[in-house]
Amino acid sequence: MENLILVAGATGNLGQKICRELIKRNVNVRAIVRENGNAENLGVLEKMGVEILKLDFSNQQQLISACTGVSCVVSALAGLRDVIIDVQTELLDAAIAAGVQHFIPSDFSSDFTAMPEGENRNFDLRKEFMEKIDSSRIMATSIFNGCFADILRYNTPLFNVRDQTIAYFGDKADWKIDFTTMDDTAAFTALVALDDKAPRSLKIASFSVSPNDLVQISEQSKGSRFKLVKMGTMEEFSATNKLLRAADPAGENTLYPKWQQAQYLYSMFFVHHGTLANDRYEGLQWSVVTENI
């Protein structure tokens, strides 16, 4: 049987790239999208040759029909509980009912299994969904890509071109932080979707660099040596994030409030991927740090 991969979240940044990578490999791709999906994004998918099914994500029968004949469901959905738990559970149930073999949840983060509860709200939701998958009988693969590399262009405390500073916490000036570009993540995900022997999780990184590495890189790539700034201990960072969160209850309904961005930075200094699965598939070319700053 020819592979048919279903992508949910195909109108999003990562989802669209995953579709492109699958189509490049001559794979049949079916995207499930919301009825009121953005016409421009749908046009891009259509041009690529993706089969588009507009449906109601809360309609189990529609989801089951969409999953019929599919070998792998890839979720690149983004959202809070209503998406990561509710919509993904509907999709998981439909995939199981339709006999899909393989499910890739929208994890695309650092390895959240290594993070203590309460330190990263978006990771906690993923953990909760992971429990649901693991209590089902479907084969699943979580892809842990660390942080998307484009963060290095956003003047965050980690690499601030405007202020020419590089932040670190505790004694972690040499701590290697895992970054993967969205393109590399999408290419890897496409291959995982075609891999019927993929393990429960795969860790990747286009590159892993420490704050001290970034100082060297700033000198080579930006023409001046950025200043390394210690921002306090990891314990202080964690405590500050909890205070920020408590002071902003409205942020609970927002995907990336300031405190969640800070929680993500904390995770980057907490989780290191160690052994990577970058070489699992042939033909992938991984981006390097200097292409991303």
Ligand SMILES: NC(=O)c1ccc[n+]([C@@H]2O[C@H](COP(=O)([O-])OP(=O)(O)OC[C@H]3O[C@@H](n4cnc5c(N)ncnc54)[C@H](OP(=O)(O)O)[C@@H]3O)[C@@H](O)[C@H]2O)c1
């Ligand atoms: N590791 C990192 O540094 C990092 C950074 C950013 C994102 N991510 C992760 O990467 C994944 C993809 O993120 P992204 O930035 O590509 O997201 P995105 O561009 O915001 O796209 C989100 C997708 O989810 C769909 N969606 C949202 N709510 C939905 C709902 N209730 N029902 C059905 N579909 C819904 C959207 O559909 P519409 O087009 O209809 O709205 C869109 O296709 C997520 O897991 C995200 O957390 C990781």
